[in-house]
Amino acid sequence: xxxxxxxxxxxxxxxxxxxxxxxxxxxxxxxxxxxxxxxxxxxxxxxxxxxxxxxxxxxxxxxxxxxxxxxxxxxxxxxxxxxxxxxxxxxxxxxxxxxxxxxxxxxxxxxxxxxxxxxxxxxxxxxxxxxxxxxxxxxxxxxxxxxxxxxxxxxxxxxxxxxxxxxxxxxxxxxxxxxxxxxxxxxxxxxxxxxxxxxxxxxxxxxxxxxxxxxxxxxxxxxxxxxxxxxxxxxxxxxxxxxxxxxxxxxxxxxxxxxxxxxxxxxxxxxxxxxxxxxxxxxxxxxxxxxxxxxxxxxxxxxxxxxxxxxxxxxxxxxxxxxxxxxxxxxxxxxxxxxxxxxxxxxxxxxxxxxxxxxxxxxxxxxxxxxxxxxxxxxxxxxxxxxxxxxxxxxxxxxxxxxxxxxxxxxxxxxxxxxxxxxxxxxxxxxxxxxxxxxxxxxxxxxxxxxxxxxxxxxxxxxxxxxxxxxxxxxxxxxxxxxxxxxxxxxxxxxxxxxxxxxxxxxxxxxxxxxxxxxxxxxxxxxxxxxxxxxxxxxxxxxxxxxxxxxxxxxxxxxxxxxxxxxxxxxxxxxxxxxxxxxxxxxxxxxxxxxxxxxxxxxxxxxxxxxxxxxxxxxxxxxxxxxxxxxxxxxxxxxxxxxxxxxxxxxxxxxxxxxxxxxxxxxxxxxxxxxxxxxxxxxxxxxxxxxxxxxxxxxxxxxxxxxxxxxxxxxxxxxxxxxxxxxxxxxxxxxxxxxxxxxxxxxxxxxxxxxxxxxxxxxxxxxxxxxxxxxxxxxxxxxxxxxxxxxxxxxxxxxxxxxxxxxxxxxxxxxxxxxxxxxxxxxxxxxxxxxxxxxxxxxxxxxxxxxxxxxxxxxxxxxxxxxxxxxxxxxxxxxxxxxxxxxxxxxxx
Amino acid sequence: xxxxxxxxxxxxxxxxxxxxxxxxxxxxxxxxxxxxxxxxxxxxxxxxxxxxxxxxxxxxxxxxxxxxxxxxxxxxxxxxx
Numbered sequence: 001x002x003x004x005x006x007x008x009x010x011x012x013x014x015x016x017x018x019x020x021x022x023x024x025x026x027x028x029x030x031x032x033x034x035x036x037x038x039x040x041x042x043x044x045x046x047x048x049x050x051x052x053x054x055x056x057x058x059x060x061x062x063x064x065x066x067x068x069x070x071x072x073x074x075x076x077x078x079x080x081x082x083x084x085x086x087x088x089x090x091x092x093x094x095x096x097x098x099x100x101x102x103x104x105x106x107x108x109x110x111x112x113x114x115x116x117x118x119x120x121x122x123x124x125x126x127x128x129x130x131x132x133x134x135x136x137x138x139x140x141x142x143x144x145x146x147x148x149x150x151x152x153x154x155x156x157x158x159x160x161x162x163x164x165x166x167x168x169x170x171x172x173x174x175x176x177x178x179x180x181x182x183x184x185x186x187x188x189x190x191x192x193x194x195x196x197x198x199x200x201x202x203x204x205x206x207x208x209x210x211x212x213x214x215x216x217x218x219x220x221x222x223x224x225x226x227x228x229x230x231x232x233x234x235x236x237x238x239x240x241x242x243x244x245x246x247x248x249x250x251x252x253x254x255x256x257x258x259x260x261x262x263x264x265x266x267x268x269x270x271x272x273x274x275x276x277x278x279x280x281x282x283x284x285x286x287x288x289x290x291x292x293x294x295x296x297x298x299x300x301x302x303x304x305x306x307x308x309x310x311x312x313x314x315x316x317x318x319x320x321x322x323x324x325x326x327x328x329x330x331x332x333x334x335x336x337x338x339x340x341x342x343x344x345x346x347x348x349x350x351x352x353x354x355x356x357x358x359x360x361x362x363x364x365x366x367x368x369x370x371x372x373x374x375x376x377x378x379x380x381x382x383x384x385x386x387x388x389x390x391x392x393x394x395x396x397x398x399x400x401x402x403x404x405x406x407x408x409x410x411x412x413x414x415x416x417x418x419x420x421x422x423x424x425x426x427x428x429x430x431x432x433x434x435x436x437x438x439x440x441x442x443x444x445x446x447x448x449x450x451x452x453x454x455x456x457x458x459x460x461x462x463x464x465x466x467x468x469x470x471x472x473x474x475x476x477x478x479x480x481x482x483x484x485x486x487x488x489x490x491x492x493x494x495x496x497x498x499x500x501x502x503x504x505x506x507x508x509x510x511x512x513x514x515x516x517x518x519x520x521x522x523x524x525x526x527x528x529x530x531x532x533x534x535x536x537x538x539x540x541x542x543x544x545x546x547x548x549x550x551x552x553x554x555x556x557x558x559x560x561x562x563x564x565x566x567x568x569x570x571x572x573x574x575x576x577x578x579x580x581x582x583x584x585x586x587x588x589x590x591x592x593x594x595x596x597x598x599x600x601x602x603x604x605x606x607x608x609x610x611x612x613x614x615x616x617x618x619x620x621x622x623x624x625x626x627x628x629x630x631x632x633x634x635x636x637x638x639x640x641x642x643x644x645x646x647x648x649x650x651x652x653x654x655x656x657x658x659x660x661x662x663x664x665x666x667x668x669x670x671x672x673x674x675x676x677x678x679x680x681x682x683x684x685x686x687x688x689x690x691x692x693x694x695x696x697x698x699x700x701x702x703x704x705x706x707x708x709x710x711x712x713x714x715x716x717x718x719x720x721x722x723x724x725x726x727x728x729x730x731x732x733x734x735x736x737x738x739x740x741x742x743x744x745x746x747x748x749x750x751x752x753x754x755x756x757x758x759x760x761x762x763x764x765x766x767x768x769x770x771x772x773x774x775x776x777x778x779x780x781x782x783x784x785x786x787x788x789x790x791x792x793x794x795x796x797x798x799x800x801x802x803x804x805x806x807x808x809x810x811x812x813x814x815x816x817x818x819x820x821x822x823x824x825x826x827x828x829x830x831x832x833x834x835x836x837x838x839x840x841x842x843x844x845x846x847x848x849x850x851x852x853x854x855x856x857x858x859x860x861x862x863x864x865x866x867x868x869x870x871x872x873x874x875x876x877x878x879x880x881x882x883x884x885x886x887x888x889x890x891x892x893x
Numbered sequence: 894x895x896x897x898x899x900x901x902x903x904x905x906x907x908x909x910x911x912x913x914x915x916x917x918x919x920x921x922x923x924x925x926x927x928x929x930x931x932x933x934x935x936x937x938x939x940x941x942x943x944x945x946x947x948x949x950x951x952x953x954x955x956x957x958x959x960x961x962x963x964x965x966x967x968x969x970x971x972x973x974x
Binding site: 855860867 | 925
């Protein structure tokens with residue numbers, strides 16, 4: 001781990017340099033076009049800096065903790081020395097002569113008065129000290145066994161990494177029993193322990209860093225290899241620092257506050273402490289101060305250097321600002337979610353994007369997205385000026401950034417970007433000519449990508465066309481909620497504006513809503529009617545009749561303009577109105593969710609006329625039924641989304657005119673039915689009492705493999721379930737099929753018959769973990785019941801309906817299961833989300849090749865035919881090929 | 894090896910494993926334009942290979958029951974443990 005930290009640090013430096021180089025290169029390219037020299041990285045070696053290397057790469061030796069002189073100019077040999085790079089505009093770097101932003105900065109160094117252990121290497125140092133001789137420095141493995149140990153260690157490193165290798169050295173040594181006596185020089189070994197964070201003890205006595213360094217120096221190169229280090233790059237003694245590298249000022253810039261005061265970076269503060277203490281230590285040593293004072297200062301230096309690398313070492317109090325907030329030093333810069341890696345390198349942020357709350361607008365087309373005007377005036381689209389559109393684009397520039405539709409920027413052919421303001425407007429307008437680019441506001445019909453997290457699907461990010469609307473939310477057609485898994489209880493969604501012609505084309509061809517219609521998971525439409533749209537079409541096709549005028553009116557209001565398919569009769573049935581949307585040569589036979597009194601659920605469409613049956617969730621809903629699938633196959637995607645939009649609007653328009661409300665009286669039962677429900681429940685209670693009596697007398701026949709008590713539970717559950725179902729059936733039979741609550745349940749728009757029965761008759765048994773409620777008090781569920789009471793009411797059976805109201809105990813049982821299921825979902829969602837993520841990451845580069853094999857990125861075969869049958873689910877009917885239908889259609893031609 | 898309690902090859906969940914002849918092997922590799930190591934792997938001591946005489950580098954053909962395709966053919970390259 002210790003090395004990794006150093007590595008990342010070095011990588012970072014390398015990266016900064018690379019960026020710098022690139023910028024320089026680009027500069028050169030613009031000034032004088034030169035052939036680009038490209039080189040390939042051959043290999044990368046990670047290592048530890050030797051004191052020699054640190055001095056060699058350094059631009060300056062730092063000797064004073066002062067930063068600036070009286071004029072505010074950086075002090076020579078101070079921490080802000082201009083040989084380490086510049087952060088003030090105007091100054092030039094003394095080392096490379098470049099200005100601010102051109103010079104990447106240079107390292108400096110300080111000579112430490114006494115060596116100091118590097119915190120990131122203490123574990124490695126400990127392992128080295130423990131495994132080597134204190135006298136001769138050799139590994140505590142006899143000469144003849146070294147080769148064997150090396151092989152063993154190599155194989156362990158291959159399997160479980162370098163950490164495991166270092167651990168295993170100790171195991172080998174303790175197995176060889178050479179731990180007490182060196183097999184090479186026969187000197188006696190002592191026990192070495194680490195007193196965290198940085199103090200080493202040998203037989204309870206302190207070993208100071210000088211002695212540690214001496215011991216590490218003694219380890220011969222050949223033995224260093226055993227620890228998985230190459231002594232050419234890492235010598236053990238380098239892990240005890242004698243010289244410390246000072247990072248360039250460019251990675252710890254100071255900020256000038258409004259008051260003109262300078263505020264230094266945390267790292268500079270820490271380095272100041274180090275230099276100051278180091279100076280004092282030098283002075284004290286030279287003055288021959290007593291050993292105690294020197295040791296104290298030495299410890300202090302160790303503390304400062306440790307916290308410079310890592311300010312969150314468990315055993316050390318973190319170094320703090322005067323305000324009391326801990327300093328952010330090197331490790332904190334890299335580590336964790338806010339660190340360089342996860343925040344800056346792996347974090348993805350983008351321009352030309354927007355995010356707000358979403359709300360529904362069924363009057364939008366399915367592939368449109370409503371964008372608030374404020375957004376449309378901030379998000380822009382670059383449009384290249386040519387001789388045919390100069391005048392057109394000039395109009396945008398003229399309006400400027402404050403008036404819609406205007407433009408925010410003009411880009412000159414040399415890449416200079418100019419903001420349009422009231423002052424620059426005239427000049428920009430003047431110079432605008434072919435070759436320029438105008439960043440204009442969004443207009444209706446522009447392309448955008450629309451996304452809702454979590455993006456688990458390819459349908460979670462689709463391409464929509466923009467409609468600029470008043471208001472402050474992003475608007476979408478409720479029919480496309482399903483693929484995004486969105487609702488409007490406060491959901492937010494993201495919008496991205498592709499900036500190049502290629503990106504827009506790609507989005508349009510591959511990602512537009514209509515191209516995502518058929519799900520690759522189950523081969524049916526993922527977009528369909530929801531809620532009111534289903535209720536509306538159900539009512540329309542089941543019971544409505546219109547005069548011709550009204551029919552035309554309804555259709556017009558739902559966006560239909562072509563009435564050629566509408567029946568010419570004076571009286572037009574709802575089915576005929578619906579049929580007006582269908583193409584006149586469409587034939588279909590399917591099943592509806594609704595069944596009439598004879599149990600008939602057929603839906604027949606012949607020549608574009610709905611002849612028989614009603615439209616409900618089974619045919620209009622998302623992910624169900626083949627109606628939409630078949631239309632898509634015959635008439636294509638464009639037609640299908642337009643049709644879904646029309647059906648949707650027709651549904652809600654009908655509902656609007658017809659009136660629709662879910663009334664309390666919908667759950668009213670006639671006296672007759674109420675008595676029957678009561679009878680059913682009473683009978684059930686009576687039966688359960690009988691069972692309990694049998695159980696108590698020991699006369700109950702146990703199921704095989706179950707105890708008597710378990711059998712009783714099962715039997716009771718079964719009985720009560722039956723009773724609830726019987727009550728539900730009664731409710732269904734007695735309820736008015738044309739009440740709006742029933743219409744919703746029957747058409748599949750919302751709710752089901754069980755919900756209705758729970759409201760009207762009986763909520764039913766509350767179950768915790770698949771059993772009746774049996775927890776709470778000792779031997780009973782609530783204090784109002786006797787111990788060992790097994791009757792339904794005492795174990796969470798709710799015999800009342802929601803409308804009648806619940807008894808306190810019943811309400812409590814309901815709350816118990818309610819809370820349990822809430823907990824359950826709260827715990828399960830992140831778990832299953834993580835599981836899904838792991839699958840998605842493991843399979844993200846799998847791809848079906850042209851020979852139908854599924855292969856990974858390296859061309860290895862995973863599956864010989866996709867899904868083993870080679871069928872594209874989205875191009876078939878639920879993953880099967882209906883040969884009969886194909887034969888039929890081919891024959892027809 | 895200790896005598897097995899029963900022959901796992903006879904179990905209905907164990908698909909049929911068979912060695913692929915050299916001629917078939919060549920056509921197979923040519924068909925997919927791959928080397929043997931681009932195939933899925935199977936260890937030499939895999940229980941499914943009981944009674945099949947293979948050495949590392951050989952290819953075994955596995956015929957499995959599949960809910961989508963009825964029968965699915967897989968090829969695996971034998972490797973050393």
